[in-house]
Amino acid sequence: MRLKFALFASTLSLVLPLAAQAADKLVIAATPVPHAEILEFVKPQLAKQGVDLQVKVFTDYVQPAVQVNEKRLDGNFFLHQPYLDEFKKGHKNDIEVPVAKVHVEPFAGYSTKYKKLADLPHGATVAIPNDPSNSGRALLLLERQGLLKLKDSRSTSATKKDIVSNPKDLKIRELEAATLPRVLNQVDLALINTNYALEAKLNPVKDSLFIEDGNSPYANLLVAREDNKDSAAIKKLSAALTSPEVKKFIEEKYKGAIVPAF
Secondary structure (H helix, E strand, C coil), rough: CCCHHHHHHHHHEEEEHHHHHCCCEEEEEEEEEHHHHHHHHHHHHHHHCCCEEEEEEEECCCCHHHHHHCCCCCEEEEEHHHHHHHHHHCCCCCCCCEEEEEEEEEEECCCCCCCCCCHHCCCEEEEECCCCHHHHHHHHHHHCCCCCCCCCCCCCCCCCCHHCCCCCCEEEEEHHHHHHHHHHHHHCCEEEEEHHHHHHCCHHHHHHCCCCCCCCCCEEEECCCCCCCHEEEHHHHCCCCCCCHHHHHHHHCCCCEEEEEE
16 A cells, blocks of 8 residues: 555656646747747746747737737737737737837838939839838838928827828838738838848848837837736746846847847
């Protein structure tokens, strides 16, 4: 009887750590570059802390937020606060909450036809993202270059209807953000999110005609659900993503194309 009890206790001691590890599984949505790369970098560190981080990669901006909202995922790492604010307007039961600011991806304008912004012709076609927060961001950046004037230069939700002056008669085309690198040779200018630019082997620092400065409200966030934002696993992930090691990784790997926000 004692032998059976000893065997049971020994088996139980093996099962309990496995159960605890399973309970700490964390599934986080991310776009490929740089978000998934940064998550993969912290994965070994989290494993040592008992967190099984699983990275689910998406190539669009909608499903990562939708699936967290539906509790199919534990969190996401790809969006900024203006995007989250706009997403919440269209999803009344949204349960996503920001946990930590990780990095800024300076938004930039690219052209395969012109080497200088001054060469952009009258009536040029300019492609920008079609999601509300990023289209507003693009329009604000165009205004800062002196290409147009908006009704409110402080609004992050500006639309084409808010353009009050367009001296070059630019033709603004709103397209899915992920497609912008692919249509770059079909337009005169495209304003592209840095994650998609990097995927297309564009260097925002070297290849762009103009780029956002460091004073950007568009820091990329680690986002969790209201019901798990205070969990031990999320706290460990948040600490890892804002660690000195990640700051060094971002600075060395992306060389100014990505800027730490902590």
